[in-house]
Amino acid sequence: MEYHPLYSESMLRSIRKVEETRPKRLEEAKRGYRFEKLKPDEAEELLRKFHPDYIDEQKRALRVGPSKGERLNHEVADIFEAHSRIWSRFDEFTKLINEPDYVTDVLVIGGGGAASAAALMARENGAKVIMTTKLRIGDANTMMAQGGIQAAVTPVDSPAIHYLDVIGGGHFMNDPDLVEALVTDAPKTIAWLEELGVMFDKYPDGTMMVQHGGGTSRMRMHSCRDYSGAGIMRVLRDEVRNHPEDIQIIEFSSAIELILNDRGECIGAITYNLETEEYHVIHAKATVLATGGFGRLHIQGFPTTNHYGATGDGLVMGYRAGVPIRYLGAVQYHPTGAAFPEQIVGLLITEKVRGSGADVVNADGEKFVFPLEPRDIESAAIIRECAPVEKGGRGKGVVTPTGMRGVWLDAPLIDLLYGEGTIQRKLPAMVRMFNRFGIDITKEPILVYPTLHYQNGGLAIKVDGSTNVPGLFAGGEVSGGVHGTNRLMGNSLLDVVVYGRRSGTSAAIYAKEVFRDWGKPSLQHVYEYEQELAQFDDIPPDRVSPVLLPDYTPPHVKKKQLTTQYFGNLR
Amino acid sequence: MAEKELKNNPTTEAEEKTKEEDGAEMVPIYIMGKKYLVPKSLTILKALEYAGYQLKRGVGCRAGFCGACSTVYRTPDSYKLKVGLACQTVIEPNMWLTQIPFYPAVKRTYDITKVPPTAEGIMAYYPEIARCVACNSCTKVCPQDLEVMDIIQETLHGNIEKAADLSFDCVMCGLCASRCPAEIVHFNVSILVRRVYNYHIVPRSKQLRERVKEVEEGKYDAEIKWLKSLDRESLKKLYETRPREGDPGVELKDNKLDWNEEIKPPFYNKTA
Numbered sequence: 001m002e003y004h005p006l007y008s009e010s011m012l013r014s015i016r017k018v019e020e021t022r023p024k025r026l027e028e029a030k031r032g033y034r035f036e037k038l039k040p041d042e043a044e045e046l047l048r049k050f051h052p053d054y055i056d057e058q059k060r061a062l063r064v065g066p067s068k069g070e071r072l073n074h075e076v077a078d079i080f081e082a083h084s085r086i087w088s089r090f091d092e093f094t095k096l097i098n099e100p101d102y103v104t105d106v107l108v109i110g111g112g113g114a115a116s117a118a119a120l121m122a123r124e125n126g127a128k129v130i131m132t133t134k135l136r137i138g139d140a141n142t143m144m145a146q147g148g149i150q151a152a153v154t155p156v157d158s159p160a161i162h163y164l165d166v167i168g169g170g171h172f173m174n175d176p177d178l179v180e181a182l183v184t185d186a187p188k189t190i191a192w193l194e195e196l197g198v199m200f201d202k203y204p205d206g207t208m209m210v211q212h213g214g215g216t217s218r219m220r221m222h223s224c225r226d227y228s229g230a231g232i233m234r235v236l237r238d239e240v241r242n243h244p245e246d247i248q249i250i251e252f253s254s255a256i257e258l259i260l261n262d263r264g265e266c267i268g269a270i271t272y273n274l275e276t277e278e279y280h281v282i283h284a285k286a287t288v289l290a291t292g293g294f295g296r297l298h299i300q301g302f303p304t305t306n307h308y309g310a311t312g313d314g315l316v317m318g319y320r321a322g323v324p325i326r327y328l329g330a331v332q333y334h335p336t337g338a339a340f341p342e343q344i345v346g347l348l349i350t351e352k353v354r355g356s357g358a359d360v361v362n363a364d365g366e367k368f369v370f371p372l373e374p375r376d377i378e379s380a381a382i383i384r385e386c387a388p389v390e391k392g393g394r395g396k397g398v399v400t401p402t403g404m405r406g407v408w409l410d411a412p413l414i415d416l417l418y419g420e421g422t423i424q425r426k427l428p429a430m431v432r433m434f435n436r437f438g439i440d441i442t443k444e445p446i447l448v449y450p451t452l453h454y455q456n457g458g459l460a461i462k463v464d465g466s467t468n469v470p471g472l473f474a475g476g477e478v479s480g481g482v483h484g485t486n487r488l489m490g491n492s493l494l495d496v497v498v499y500g501r502r503s504g505t506s507a508a509i510y511a512k513e514v515f516r517d518w519g520k521p522s523l524q525h526v527y528e529y530e531q532e533l534a535q536f537d538d539i540p541p542d543r544v545s546p547v548l549l550p551d552y553t554p555p556h557v558k559k560k561q562l563t564t565q566y567f568g569n570l571r
Numbered sequence: 572m573a574e575k576e577l578k579n580n581p582t583t584e585a586e587e588k589t590k591e592e593d594g595a596e597m598v599p600i601y602i603m604g605k606k607y608l609v610p611k612s613l614t615i616l617k618a619l620e621y622a623g624y625q626l627k628r629g630v631g632c633r634a635g636f637c638g639a640c641s642t643v644y645r646t647p648d649s650y651k652l653k654v655g656l657a658c659q660t661v662i663e664p665n666m667w668l669t670q671i672p673f674y675p676a677v678k679r680t681y682d683i684t685k686v687p688p689t690a691e692g693i694m695a696y697y698p699e700i701a702r703c704v705a706c707n708s709c710t711k712v713c714p715q716d717l718e719v720m721d722i723i724q725e726t727l728h729g730n731i732e733k734a735a736d737l738s739f740d741c742v743m744c745g746l747c748a749s750r751c752p753a754e755i756v757h758f759n760v761s762i763l764v765r766r767v768y769n770y771h772i773v774p775r776s777k778q779l780r781e782r783v784k785e786v787e788e789g790k791y792d793a794e795i796k797w798l799k800s801l802d803r804e805s806l807k808k809l810y811e812t813r814p815r816e817g818d819p820g821v822e823l824k825d826n827k828l829d830w831n832e833e834i835k836p837p838f839y840n841k842t843a
Binding site: 031032033040135136138139141143144151152153154155156157158159160161163164165167168172176180183184187188190191194195196197198199200202204205206207208212216217218219224225227229230231234235238241242243244252274275305307308342343344347348428429432433436437549552553554557561570571 | 612613614617620621622623625626627628630631632633634635636637639659660661678680681682683715716735739740741742743762763765766767768769770773774775776777778779780782783786787791794795798799803806807809810811813814815816817818819823824825826828
């Protein structure tokens with residue numbers, strides 16, 4: 001067969017080795033054997049030595065705010081130890097906040113799965129809603145989730161077993177109450193989506209098809225082929241747009257700071273119109289932060305699977321308003337990001353590929369890890385396999401012409417196990433993506449390496465999505481605690497919908513029953529935060545957050561933008 | 572016209588110098604008619620950024636799922652318009668491109684529970700689909716290579732299941748609508764088709780509803796309460812010893828937490 005023209009000789013040799021070991025691995029897989037799972041102490045040692053979270057010099061203790069002392073990656077600490085976008089014109093903003101451009105019951109900040117679920121539930125509970133989002137509604141990591149969404153529905157599974165898997169996968173650090181709500185809401189969440197018309201993979205009688213994900217002890221991964229997130233997001237977006245009388249959507253309008261009142265209650269936000277560069281003021285009786293994660297901060301220089309807009313904006317806004325963070329130092333590196341070809345380096349190769357039967361093998365075509373370990377363990381094992389021997393690794397990675405390292409994900413095994421056409425049927429997005437770049441994954445293995453994928457922690461919330469700031473709610477990736485220090489596959493889509501719904505419902509109830517009056521609009525929290533920052537002389541005046549967009553303008557362009565004003569990354 | 576413009580944009584010395592400095596092979600592309608030299612291996616999206624564009628519109632997931640970055644282009648050797656998602660398409664030398672980040676497409680509002688899963692049901696909201704002249708322009712322009720015209724035709728014939736299946740991989744980029752002489756908005760028709768198909772035709776999962784009922788009745792409350800009461804060591808042991816469905820030798824009869832003799836809910840014995 002013909003291989004990709006850019007494969008090097010050594011890559012081709014390695015592919016042949018993968019092909020040579022395939023028949024034996026196929027026999028083993030048919031017997032149900034994939035590889036030995038790591039013992040708990042082996043897993044812990046592996047994580048300590050090879051997981052990026054354990055590299056001490058990559059982190060520092062946060063010096064300001066309610067979670068002072070928390071050790072975060074430098075890229076994340078930087079957005080907290082940064083000036084507010086309103087600080088340079090603070091006096092004018094303090095006046096501006098008294099003149100709202102919009103007034104509503106519930107303000108939802110964000111445009112992804114959690115935000116959409118929140119908007120729908122807030123509406124269902126009688127609220128008028130404004131949804132303001134940085135890019136378009138649906139521009140979010142939810143849209144990109146491929147593998148699936150967990151819910152314990154089969155006779156051999158239960159929410160209790162799901163609970164145990166979540167807690168174990170999260171290294172027993174999870175907030176038990178949050179996990180309980182996650183797993184007990186899971187079945188009704190899937191039912192809600194089913195009734196909204198999401199096209200789940202099903203048997204003819206309507207029973208959901210389920211399979212394993214990393215770290216699951218029962219098969220409970222529901223999917224929409226490998227467009228699971230898109231399948232859900234497209235429907236949620238369509239439904240949000242079905243109610244223009246109740247839900248007003250404002251796109252390309254990013255919230256950049258929350259507005260509190262003199263009683264410390266959240267009463268809305270200041271937004272920035274990315275196109276006209278105006279600031280607007282939204283007064284809301286309750287506010288939901290559903291802004292997603294921070295993958296586009298490229299922590300430790302990793303490529304990312306994340307959406308362009310995933311810059312941790314909500315984290316900063318919530319934190320300045322006084323909401324503590326939990327486990328934000330725990331970053332998820334997805335074990336299988338594409339490592340070849342160059343154009344798609346870092347993009348997600350869904351865990352469903354492994355869940356469907358693909359082995360993970362090294363340059364010699366040998367298995368070296370159980371393919372469905374929890375993600376942090378799986379990633380660490382791949383990093384160890386690729387790391388040079390002199391650095392304690394095994395030196396069994398494949399090196400690409402551009403210098404990337406990786407191991408093989410032997411996708412063709414899936415068709416050999418379950419019949420020709422299975423890959424095309426279950427993984428159409430993956431087949432399409434690789435076809436576009438000249439690789440046929442039904443015949444060739446995929447070169448992979450861990451890629452920055454998910455923010456395990458986030459803003460502290462309670463089970464109803466509320467925060468310690470009255471009137472402020474949060475749901476989805478921006479919030480933290482439910483996944484401990486490591487989220488399992490399929491629990492983020494679940495988190496997004498469960499806590500999106502919960503925070504939307506709670507916000508509507510708060511607006512109706514708890515909200516008293518507007519009080520006096522205030523930005524005192526920003527002022528006080530800036531006073532804390534002022535103690536340190538190493539915070540550059542031009543470091544501002546939320547960062548809103550990643551900085552992809554290359555140096556050769558910047559060098560010649562002699563009169564361009566940059567405010568953070570934005571021109 | 573393209574060629575005339577080409578001559579207006581000769582490669583400058585400075586551009587040649589960039590080429591030398593970077594060492595990567597540089598090729599010319601024309602962004603909205605304006606020439607830039609960019610490394611040959613880039614996707615259109617990265618080429619735009621390399622050229623100096625800070626993107627707000629026309630960029631999204633950067634992985635082929637969100638449909639934000641649809642791009643129309645021509646190459647000098649052909650009169651044909653080509654399309655692609657900017658994040659998933661490698662540049663071609665001398666390509667002449669523009670993005671279509673937004674298309675003012677009609678989106679009707681409805682209650683899917685009340686839309687019959689029939690041709691008439693869909694046409695009540697999108698009557699313009701009857702104007703389809705089967706020209707296939709939509710199919711030709713789809714960056715996902717979907718049989719877009721067939722989606723509309725199957726819908727018109729009442730084959731809602733087929734239309735739903737054919738449209739499953741749609742990323743709603745809007746290129747189909749931009750080319751349709753009948754002014755059909757295929758991607759919005761498709762999402763309605765998929766939703767009514769799933770709501771009205773696909774059977775609900777009975778298993779799922781039984782589980783929802785069990786949860787509502789509190790069937791698992793005691794087990795979860797017990798799990799929450801365990802100390803970390805016991806929880807860890809229970810986790811580490813749990814059988815994994817499908818592993819060799821694992822036969823699961825039910826969903827009880829009874830695999831570890833030492834760590835077991837005390838109330839199991841009472842009921843047994």
